[in-house]
Amino acid sequence: MNLPKPDLTIKPVDPLADTDLCVLCGMCLPYCPTYRVYQNEAESPRGRIVLMQALSKTGFQADQRLFSHLDHCVGCRACETMCPSRVPFSRLINSARQLSRQQHPLPAQINQLLKTVLKPDGLNRYQGWLGNKVIQSISGAGLKLLGQDSTQRLLAQASPQRLHTLYPAGTAPRGSVALFTGCMGKLFDINSLLNSIRLLNHYGFNVHVPVKQYCCGALHENNGYPTEAETLIHNNQQVFGDIDIDYILFSANGCGAQLAEHAFSVPVMDIASFLLQQTDISPDDFQALDSTVVIHQSCSSTNKLKITGISQQLAQKIPGIQLLTLHHADVCCGAGGSHLLSQGETADKIINLKIEELKQLKPDYILSDNTGCSMHFRGSLERAGLDIAVVHPVELLARQLK
Numbered sequence: 105m106n107l108p109k110p111d112l113t114i115k116p117v118d119p120l121a122d123t124d125l126c127v128l129c130g131m132c133l134p135y136c137p138t139y140r141v142y143q144n145e146a147e148s149p150r151g152r153i154v155l156m157q158a159l160s161k162t163g164f165q166a167d168q169r170l171f172s173h174l175d176h177c178v179g180c181r182a183c184e185t186m187c188p189s190r191v192p193f194s195r196l197i198n199s200a201r202q203l204s205r206q207q208h209p210l211p212a213q214i215n216q217l218l219k220t221v222l223k224p225d226g227l228n229r230y231q232g233w234l235g236n237k238v239i240q241s242i243s244g245a246g247l248k249l250l251g252q253d254s255t256q257r258l259l260a261q262a263s264p265q266r267l268h269t270l271y272p273a274g275t276a277p278r279g280s281v282a283l284f285t286g287c288m289g290k291l292f293d294i295n296s297l298l299n300s301i302r303l304l305n306h307y308g309f310n311v312h313v314p315v316k317q318y319c320c321g322a323l324h325e326n327n328g329y330p331t332e333a334e335t336l337i338h339n340n341q342q343v344f345g346d347i348d349i350d351y352i353l354f355s356a357n358g359c360g361a362q363l364a365e366h367a368f369s370v371p372v373m374d375i376a377s378f379l380l381q382q383t384d385i386s387p388d389d390f391q392a393l394d395s396t397v398v399i400h401q402s403c404s405s406t407n408k409l410k411i412t413g414i415s416q417q418l419a420q421k422i423p424g425i426q427l428l429t430l431h432h433a434d435v436c437c438g439a440g441g442s443h444l445l446s447q448g449e450t451a452d453k454i455i456n457l458k459i460e461e462l463k464q465l466k467p468d469y470i471l472s473d474n475t476g477c478s479m480h481f482r483g484s485l486e487r488a489g490l491d492i493a494v495v496h497p498v499e500l501l502a503r504q505l506k
């Protein structure tokens with residue numbers, strides 16, 4: 105009998121093969137921020153999966169319209185959280201972006217930003233930051249190219265500051281931790297970092313802030329550059345592995361979520377969970393504050409770190425504050441890493457749903473644990489003429505510390 109010869113050739117693995125896991129049920133659609141805004145199937149997770157399937161077919165000539173639907177995805181992972189078929193959407197869209205980079209390059213300014221933050225301490229090395237060529241190109245030519253006033257509103261929030269490498273707790277420390285600042289942290293989120301240090305010292309922890317730490321790599325991974333993302337994580341593993349610490353902590357949950365997906369020499373944890381779990385923090389430690397507060401639930405906390413309600417628990421340590429709730433508080437604000445720079449129009453449309461509600465609620469504070477979300481809220485509130493302070497939960501706690 106002549107049996108057919110088996111085909112032993114090794115076929116390349118299709119990085120988009122898992123799009124076949126999608127059963128097209130549509131359960132993810134109401135949770136997708138771009139679908140909520142555009143009400144268009146191509147702007148939904150299900151629609152994007154079909155577009156990715158087309159992209160993976162040999163010889164298919166994608167056009168700019170297809171790419172724009174993929175570009176609009178904020179990377180919030182709400183679809184992944186909701187999906188009964190466990191479609192690994194974020195891995196798929198990152199692969200699709202990687203596959204499409206030659207046909208559809210990133211704007212030059214975003215590429216420059218990605219290159220700059222490959223260096224240790226990223227943008228923070230430039231103390232004359234706003235005079236730096238890279239940033240000038242993002243804020244000048246970048247503005248023209250991207251056509252967004254949101255870029256200007258973001259850059260206006262920069263306040264560079266040098267941090268010490270060690271903040272000792274005092275005579276009898278309970279332990280030592282290291283703080284991950286994120287490549288943008290010292291420029292755009294210095295208050296969160298300084299207030300994290302203040303609280304950690306207060307509760308007895310020495311705080312190391314390694315100067316040569318690297319970007320977390322999320323920007324690279326989400327823009328289709330996985331090799332660079334892995335290199336950055338590897339470099340950070342070495343930098344933090346060289347210090348004698350018990351934990352690596354972060355206040356910027358977008359960056360921290362990327363770090364927390366990898367193995368480090370010690371546990372990696374968000375500052376809010378650490379304060380609640382590892383210290384004896386109590387309402388007795390804080391002066392009362394007669395204010396109303398809205399908690400922004402960042403996608404990085406809800407869908408990546410899988411921590412919900414932590415900011416609420418922390419805020420409730422301050423006596424007197426009243427928590428208000430936004431409808432659909434768990435839906436993305438539209439910031440999404442470099443999405444804010446490259447897709448400003450979509451980002452603005454998404455946050456406007458929340459801004460309209462905030463006009464009615466008029467809270468005194470919005471608490472946000474994600475640097476990108478905080479910047480997006482500040483810029484959008486200013487544009488809407490709303491005087492609402494956007495701060496990290498640790499900032500409010502540190503202000504009220506007795």
Ligand code: SF4
Binds near residue numbers: 137152177184
């Ligand atoms: S990651 Fe977010 S924006 Fe992208 S398709 Fe999923 S739900 Fe929509």
Ligand code: SF4
Binds near residue numbers: 126128133153
């Ligand atoms: S919920 Fe999952 S299976 Fe259903 S359409 Fe969305 S991605 Fe596909």
